[in-house]
Amino acid sequence: MSISHLKISGIRNLQAVEFPPASRINIISGQNGSGKTSVLEAIHFLSSTRSFRTSELRHVLTQGQEAALVFSRVLAPGSTQPLPLGVERRLNGDVRVRFDGRSLDAAELASLLPVQVLYSGTFELLDGSPSIRRQFVDWGGFHADTQFIQLWRGFRRALKQRNSLLKYGKIDRFQMQVWDREFVAYGTQLTAHRRAYIDALVPQFERILKVLLGDVSIELKFYPGWDSKRSLEEVLLDQFEREAAQGFTLTGPQRADLRFRWDGVNAAERLSRGQKKLVVSALRLAQGQLYRLQSQRPCIYLIDDLPSELDEPHVRLFCQFLEQSHDQCFITCVDPDTLTEFWSPDTDLALFHLDAGHLTCRQR
Numbered sequence: 623m624s625i626s627h628l629k630i631s632g633i634r635n636l637q638a639v640e641f642p643p644a645s646r647i648n649i650i651s652g653q654n655g656s657g658k659t660s661v662l663e664a665i666h667f668l669s670s671t672r673s674f675r676t677s678e679l680r681h682v683l684t685q686g687q688e689a690a691l692v693f694s695r696v697l698a699p700g701s702t703q704p705l706p707l708g709v710e711r712r713l714n715g716d717v718r719v720r721f722d723g724r725s726l727d728a729a730e731l732a733s734l735l736p737v738q739v740l741y742s743g744t745f746e747l748l749d750g751s752p753s754i755r756r757q758f759v760d761w762g763g764f765h766a767d768t769q770f771i772q773l774w775r776g777f778r779r780a781l782k783q784r785n786s787l788l789k790y791g792k793i794d795r796f797q798m799q800v801w802d803r804e805f806v807a808y809g810t811q812l813t814a815h816r817r818a819y820i821d822a823l824v825p826q827f828e829r830i831l832k833v834l835l836g837d838v839s840i841e842l843k844f845y846p847g848w849d850s851k852r853s854l855e856e857v858l859l860d861q862f863e864r865e866a867a868q869g870f871t872l873t874g875p876q877r878a879d880l881r882f883r884w885d886g887v888n889a890a891e892r893l894s895r896g897q898k899k900l901v902v903s904a905l906r907l908a909q910g911q912l913y914r915l916q917s918q919r920p921c922i923y924l925i926d927d928l929p930s931e932l933d934e935p936h937v938r939l940f941c942q943f944l945e946q947s948h949d950q951c952f953i954t955c956v957d958p959d960t961l962t963e964f965w966s967p968d969t970d971l972a973l974f975h976l977d978a979g980h981l982t983c984r985q986r
C-alpha cells in the first residue's frame with residue numbers, strides 16, 4: 623500500500639495538517655521543533671495505532687486534546703482506486719480503526735500498512751537491550767508467515783504460566799510438565815521461524831550494507847536464547863533446580879538476540895556514529911526489501927533527519943538506494959537543499975515545508 627492522501631489532527635504541534643503525498647519520495651523540511659518527526663509519528667500511528675517515540679498516548683496528543691485522528695486514502699499496488707483508512711485513539715482508551723467501511727484489529731492493520739522507521743532511536747538495534755532486537759526479528763517473522771503470530775502467542779502463554787508456577791514456589795510437577803511441553807513445542811517452532819527469517823535477511827543486509835558502506839563487512843548472527851547444541855527440552859531439565867531457586871525461566875527463546883561483529887569484535891564498540899547509522903539503516907532497509915520479496919507488496923519508509931551524521935557522498939548513496947527501491951518514502955531534514963539534488967526528474971517527488979506545525983507544499 624502507499625498513501626495518496628493524509629490528514630492529521632490532534633498530534634503534537636501539528637495544525638490541521640492535510641496533504642497529498644507523492645507516490646515515491648516525500649521530503650519534509652523545517653527547523654528544529656517545527657513538527658517534522660511528528661508527521662512521521664502520525665504515519666506510524668496510522669500503520670499501528672502507536673507512536674515510535676513513546677508508548678504513552680498523552681504525550682503524542684496535542685496538549686489539551688482528547689483524541690488523535692489520522693485519516694488517509696491508501697492505494698494497493700497496481701490499483702488506481704484509493705481506499706479510506708482512518709485510525710483514532712482517545713485518551714479514555716477507545717481505539718477505532720476503519721478501512722474501507724469495516725473495522726480492523728491490530729494484526730490486520732499491521733499487515734495492511736507495514737512501515738520501517740529510521741530515527742535516532744533506531745541506533746538501539748545495535749547497542750540497546752536484546753528485547754529491541756527480538757522485536758526486530760519478530761516483525762520479520764510476523765510478516766513472513768501467518769503461522770508466526772500463533773506460535774509467538776502460544777510461547778508467551780507457556781512462558782507466563784511457567785514463570786508464575788516458579789514464582790509461587792509450590793510447584794505442581796504435573797502442571798509444570800504440561801507447560802514445559804507447550805514451552806518446548808512452541809519455543810522450538812518459534813525459533814525455527816526466527817532462524818529462517820534471519821537466514822533470508824542476511825543476504826539482503828549484506829547487499830545493502832555494501833551499497834551504503836562499501837568496505838565495512840558486518841557479520842550478523844542469530845542467537846536463539848540458549849545453547850543451540852542442546853535441545854530446549856534438555857536445557858529445561860538441566861536448569862530446573864536453578865529456576866526453582868530463582869523463581870523464573872532462565873534460558874530459552876525469551877532470551878533470543880542478534881549479534882553483530884566486525885572483524886571479530888562487537889560492532890557497536892567499533893563503529894563510528896555515521897557508520898552505526900548506515901548499519902542500522904541497512905538492517906531496516908533489508909527488512910523492507912525482504913518483505914517486498916516475500917509478499918510482493920511494498921513497505922513505507924519513514925526516515926527522520928536523513929542527512930544527520932552523514933557526509934555528502936553517503937547521503938547521495940542513501941538517496942540513490944531509496945530511489946531504486948520503488949517504495950514510498952517520507953524523509954525529513956532541516957535544510958531541503960541537502961536532499962533535493964539527488965533525484966531523477968522522472969521520480970514522483972514532493973517537497974513540503976513545516977513551520978511551527980503548519981505544512982505547506984514547495985515547488986521542486
Ligand SMILES: Nc1ncnc2c1ncn2[C@@H]1O[C@H](COP(=O)(O)OP(=O)(O)OP(=O)(O)O)[C@@H](O)[C@H]1O
Nearest residue numbers: 634635654655656657658659660681682683684685
Ligand atoms: N503533546 C504536545 N502538544 C503540543 N506540542 C507538542 C507536544 N509534544 C511536543 N510538542 C511540540 O511539537 C513539536 C514537535 O517536534 P518534532 O519533534 O516533531 O520536531 P522536529 O521538526 O522533528 O524537530 P527536530 O528537527 O528538532 O528533530 C515541538 O516543538 C514540541 O515542543
